[in-house]
Amino acid sequence: MTIATTPAPGSSLHLHGLTKVYASRDGAVRALDQVSLSGDLGAFISIVGPSGCGKSTLMMIAAGLMSPSSGVISIDGKRITAPRTDIGIVFQSPVLLEWRTALGNVMLQAEAKRLDKRSAERRARELLAAVGLAGFEDKYPHELSGGMRQRVSICRALIHDPPQLLMDEPFGALDALTRDQLVLDLQRICHERRMGVLFITHSVPEAVFLSDRVIVMTPRPGRIDRVLDIELPRPRTLAMRDTPQFAHYCREIRDLFLARGVLREH
Amino acid sequence: MSESEPVAATPPHIEDVEASVERRRAARATRTRLSAVLAPTGVVIALLVLWEAGTRAFGVPVFLLPPPSAIVGAMTKHAPLLAFATGVTTLEILLGFALSIAVGIPLALMIFLWPPFARAVLPLLISSQAMPKVAVAPLLLVWFGFGLVPKVLIAFLIAFFPVVINTAVGLAAIEPEKIHLARSMGLGALDTFLKIRLPDALPAIFAGLKISITLAVVGAVVGEFVGGDAGLGYLLMVANGSMDTQLLFAGIVCLTVLGVALYLVVELAERLLIPRHIIANEPTAGGTF
Numbered sequence: 318m319t320i321a322t323t324p325a326p327g328s329s330l331h332l333h334g335l336t337k338v339y340a341s342r343d344g345a346v347r348a349l350d351q352v353s354l355s356g357d358l359g360a361f362i363s364i365v366g367p368s369g370c371g372k373s374t375l376m377m378i379a380a381g382l383m384s385p386s387s388g389v390i391s392i393d394g395k396r397i398t399a400p401r402t403d404i405g406i407v408f409q410s411p412v413l414l415e416w417r418t419a420l421g422n423v424m425l426q427a428e429a430k431r432l433d434k435r436s437a438e439r440r441a442r443e444l445l446a447a448v449g450l451a452g453f454e455d456k457y458p459h460e461l462s463g464g465m466r467q468r469v470s471i472c473r474a475l476i477h478d479p480p481q482l483l484m485d486e487p488f489g490a491l492d493a494l495t496r497d498q499l500v501l502d503l504q505r506i507c508h509e510r511r512m513g514v515l516f517i518t519h520s521v522p523e524a525v526f527l528s529d530r531v532i533v534m535t536p537r538p539g540r541i542d543r544v545l546d547i548e549l550p551r552p553r554t555l556a557m558r559d560t561p562q563f564a565h566y567c568r569e570i571r572d573l574f575l576a577r578g579v580l581r582e583h
Numbered sequence: 584m585s586e587s588e589p590v591a592a593t594p595p596h597i598e599d600v601e602a603s604v605e606r607r608r609a610a611r612a613t614r615t616r617l618s619a620v621l622a623p624t625g626v627v628i629a630l631l632v633l634w635e636a637g638t639r640a641f642g643v644p645v646f647l648l649p650p651p652s653a654i655v656g657a658m659t660k661h662a663p664l665l666a667f668a669t670g671v672t673t674l675e676i677l678l679g680f681a682l683s684i685a686v687g688i689p690l691a692l693m694i695f696l697w698p699p700f701a702r703a704v705l706p707l708l709i710s711s712q713a714m715p716k717v718a719v720a721p722l723l724l725v726w727f728g729f730g731l732v733p734k735v736l737i738a739f740l741i742a743f744f745p746v747v748i749n750t751a752v753g754l755a756a757i758e759p760e761k762i763h764l765a766r767s768m769g770l771g772a773l774d775t776f777l778k779i780r781l782p783d784a785l786p787a788i789f790a791g792l793k794i795s796i797t798l799a800v801v802g803a804v805v806g807e808f809v810g811g812d813a814g815l816g817y818l819l820m821v822a823n824g825s826m827d828t829q830l831l832f833a834g835i836v837c838l839t840v841l842g843v844a845l846y847l848v849v850e851l852a853e854r855l856l857i858p859r860h861i862i863a864n865e866p867t868a869g870g871t872f
Contacts, residue, residue: 402769429768
């Protein structure tokens with residue numbers, strides 16, 4: 318496996334004082350309020366929070382697809398004002414082109430980047446095989462299961478060797494077993510490629526399992542409530558989810574949600 | 584499952600079960616395909632027989648309702664006349680349809696790309712549709728005479744609207760994530776349009792073209808009604824004037840066959856351009872999305 322070269326390892330992503338207010342007919346909607354965070358581009362950073370806390374807005378801004386109402390996003394001090402085309406992006410739905418095969422969908426990224434077609438296709442086939450889709454290269458999206466489609470969309474995000482993946486609740490629509498498998502696959506991929514992820518989720522155990530750092534957000538308007546560094550050894554195993562240390566992290570986040578009224582025990 | 588089936592002493596192997604399931608599926612598919620052809624054919628034959636028998640039994644006068652046999656007779660007798668008229672009308676329809684595409688798709692593109700243009704032009708477009716085309720037909724005759732041009736224009740005026748609306752709506756109806764994805768991949772504006780937005784809109788565009796081709800048939804016939812000297816619409820007027828009901832029916836049959844044939848050509852183009860499973864409004868495809 319090749320390893321990402323640009324930007325240099327140790328690059329860091331800075332979000333500084335991000336505020337986003339949407340104009341709407343029923344008055345302005347405050348999505349984000351003064352969100353600041355810094356992290357190594359190669360780290361696995363999860364953002365957890367209740368629905369409507371501005372997680373997706375934060376990801377859109379981090380991808381350079383949306384500009385904040387105020388605040389700055391920068392990498393190594395260089396301000397980002399345009400879409401970051403070096404990253405890989407994965408949405409909650411697979412967002413595949415229905416008229417392209419699995420391979421064709423992965424190759425879309427290569428076409429956009431004007432990569433050499435022959436070697437890109439070889440890599441696309443390798444990637445699909447690595448996530449268990451060997452033999453499905455020529456299938457159309459409607460012939461694949463939900464989990465398979467999301468795997469294709471992950472391959473599409475990986476083919477150009479991005480230094481960082483941005484994932485917006487990528488496993489939210491999948492069944493629990495498929496979800497576990499994809500979480501394990503994602504951990505392996507990140508390790509092999511030394512690739513960082515900005516991972517948006519509302520699943521506390523998923524965030525703890527995958528992350529170096531978990532950022533907990535408050536309900537709308539989204540602010541950073543707490544930052545937790547997860548110090549579990551890697552690679553993480555499913556059995557680790559039953560350890561007291563893992564439970565401790567989960568409880569800490571859950572207690573925050575209880576304290577903020579995101580969760581209520583009757 | 585029949586009730587008399589004996590209980591097997593040893594349960595069957597999964598391979599055998601699979602083979603029998605597969606056999607049954609194939610048989611069912613064959614039956615479905617067969618009935619898709621046989622059922623409508625049967626209904627048509629039954630109706631024709633009923634029609635023939637009814638007109639004979641009750642002695643219906645031929646000028647009121649000729650039996651199918653008389654219509655077939657008129658068609659063979661007037662075959663050269665009908666063929667020529669069909670040719671004229673086909674030309675008018677095809678030119679009107681081509682003009683609908685040539686004007687409708689660029690217009691839709693402008694409506695999609697330039698919102699102020701859309702705001703300025705859409706009310707005009709919609710009122711142009713509210714206006715009955717038959718009412719404009721005499722005006723077009725004054726301007727363009729009795730030849731081919733006014734018929735083509737009327738066919739165009741009736742047929743272009745669904746092309747414009749469906750194309751504009753289809754282009755705008757894309758999931759926003761697809762556009763986010765394109766931007767984050769660094770896909771250029773032209774490539775985003777050609778590789779993502781246009782293919783995404785093709786099912787909607789073809790839905791518009793299929794409506795358009797049937798309307799173009801109506802437009803051409805209306806044009807010939809109002810001021811034609813050739814074509815199936817003109818033939819219908821002449822047959823009507825001379826109480827030649829057989830010929831009238833023969834003309835209607837030609838028009839119907841022509842309309843269906845042209846529709847099928849558009850549908851064929853659709854199947855060639857778009858993989859079958861993503862064609863919109865495919866009533867027999869079942870819902871996969």
